[in-house]
Amino acid sequence: MVRNDSKQVAGSPATRPPRGAAARRLTFTVAAALAFAGVGTAAANAAAPGAATIEPAVLASALEAATPTNTTKVVTPLKAGKYRLSSYYGPRCMPTVNASDWHLGQDMAATDGTPIYAVANGVVRKAGAVSGFGQWIVIDHVIAGKKVSTVYGHMWNATKYVKAGQTVKAGQHIADVGSNGVATGPHLHLEVWPGGYGVSSTDPLVYMKAHGVNLTAGATSAIKRTVPSSCTYYARARLNLRVGASTSTPSEVVLPVNAKLTTKPGSKSNGWLPVKYGSRSGWVYSTYVGPSKVYVPPATSTKPTPKTVRYVAVTTLNLRASASTSSKVVAKLKRGAAVTYQGSVSKSGWVKVASGGHTGYVATQYLKATKAQALYALKYVNVTTLNLRAKASTSSKVVAKLKKNKAVQPLAAVSKGWQKVSVSGHTGYVATEYLRTKK
Numbered sequence: 001m002v003r004n005d006s007k008q009v010a011g012s013p014a015t016r017p018p019r020g021a022a023a024r025r026l027t028f029t030v031a032a033a034l035a036f037a038g039v040g041t042a043a044a045n046a047a048a049p050g051a052a053t054i055e056p057a058v059l060a061s062a063l064e065a066a067t068p069t070n071t072t073k074v075v076t077p078l079k080a081g082k083y084r085l086s087s088y089y090g091p092r093c094m095p096t097v098n099a100s101d102w103h104l105g106q107d108m109a110a111t112d113g114t115p116i117y118a119v120a121n122g123v124v125r126k127a128g129a130v131s132g133f134g135q136w137i138v139i140d141h142v143i144a145g146k147k148v149s150t151v152y153g154h155m156w157n158a159t160k161y162v163k164a165g166q167t168v169k170a171g172q173h174i175a176d177v178g179s180n181g182v183a184t185g186p187h188l189h190l191e192v193w194p195g196g197y198g199v200s201s202t203d204p205l206v207y208m209k210a211h212g213v214n215l216t217a218g219a220t221s222a223i224k225r226t227v228p229s230s231c232t233y234y235a236r237a238r239l240n241l242r243v244g245a246s247t248s249t250p251s252e253v254v255l256p257v258n259a260k261l262t263t264k265p266g267s268k269s270n271g272w273l274p275v276k277y278g279s280r281s282g283w284v285y286s287t288y289v290g291p292s293k294v295y296v297p298p299a300t301s302t303k304p305t306p307k308t309v310r311y312v313a314v315t316t317l318n319l320r321a322s323a324s325t326s327s328k329v330v331a332k333l334k335r336g337a338a339v340t341y342q343g344s345v346s347k348s349g350w351v352k353v354a355s356g357g358h359t360g361y362v363a364t365q366y367l368k369a370t371k372a373q374a375l376y377a378l379k380y381v382n383v384t385t386l387n388l389r390a391k392a393s394t395s396s397k398v399v400a401k402l403k404k405n406k407a408v409q410p411l412a413a414v415s416k417g418w419q420k421v422s423v424s425g426h427t428g429y430v431a432t433e434y435l436r437t438k439k
């Protein structure tokens with residue numbers, strides 16, 4: 001089945017704004033939405049939480065909630081020496097399935113349970129479940145006279161210490177590090193949004209440093225900050241490579257599982273990724289690709305066990321409609337004709353077979369395992385001892401000595417008084433003058 005590429009996470013508890021360039025365009029969306037709701041621009045700037053989706057209830061609570069007071073004190077969200085910098089703000093390759101490829105925040109990897117602190121005095125706008133982070137906290141501040149929101153993501157429980165609407169102080173313990181949602185390990189994802197959440201994000205390292213907090217200096221280590229020139233992803237399912245960023249555009253080709261795709265960091269748009277697949281270019285829905293190959297269990301062998309083939313060992317053998325000598329004769333099979341078993345042999349020795357386009361039943365006593373055996377009836381040694389020789393000559397090596405009445409299976413026609421035979425696992429030649437057809 002081709003996985004469709006329609007929806008991302010069904011029933012997401014909250015909506016996050018799009019990443020990157022799309023996020024910057026939100027400025028207008030939010031302003032327009034507030035204007036539509038009859039809220040003046042000044043009031044909106046003072047109180048808007050900047051949610052991507054403005055619902056009347058959210059808007060009302062935003063307007064009623066406390067307004068953060070001006071502050072200049074900014075502190076670290078995780079204590080120095082307790083974290084390392086693991087992923088930076090900006091374009092990147094998706095580190096895991098469903099992760100962003102335009103990282104809106106700074107990742108600070110730390111032990112699960114490490115305390116997270118509010119970076120400044122402010123008012124908690126959101127605390128709870130959200131898609132992507134699993135749980136998040138958004139705090140609105142006014143820092144040096146400017147409105148700014150900070151976002152903290154991936155904690156196991158966003159409402160353990162705080163709730164929406166409450167005032168918090170700089171350095172107040174608001175949550176503990178977790179690895180909830182789309183995460184490769186425990187870390188704090190920190191975002192900074194000058195103007196308010198959803199307006200315009202900025203690099204937390206730069207913002208925090210400008211306000212006296214050097215997060216790089218406080219880290220135990222930091223991964224190298226580079227933006228790769230391209231990202232490699234693999235299809236996680238059989239997936240349509242489409243000509244455009246929509247399920248309504250035609251599929252160019254169905255990609256196999258683990259098809260290798262390349263793209264530029266930060267090119268994801270509304271969940272769609274422009275990719276190259278070999279010489280082809282197209283779009284895939286990003287949920288169905290990941291940074292590593294998926295395990296494909298080895299295909300269980302579908303090769304049928306070879307069917308038993310036997311050969312007719314009598315001049316004529318009746319192929320019958322059922323397993324009885326009184327049933328209708330479907331065909332007459334000649335000596336040496338191959339029959340293929342269609343089932344198992346019954347207790348009475350009948351078996352269903354196919355032969356020469358016919359299907360019916362034969363008595364197995366008239367069949368032989370090899371064609372040669374089927375073509376030649378058994379013969380019996382008629383002297384006290386008969387030499388089985390390697391070649392059709394009295395001067396050739398004796399392979400075995402055959403006793404009187406020993407049965408031999410002729411494998412070929414008689415030639416110059418000699419016949420190739422099989423007997424007790426040996427193959428060789430005997431002089432036919434010492435054989436007879438009955439014991």
Ligand SMILES: [Zn+2]
Pocket residue numbers: 087103105106107188189190
């Ligand atoms: Zn992150």
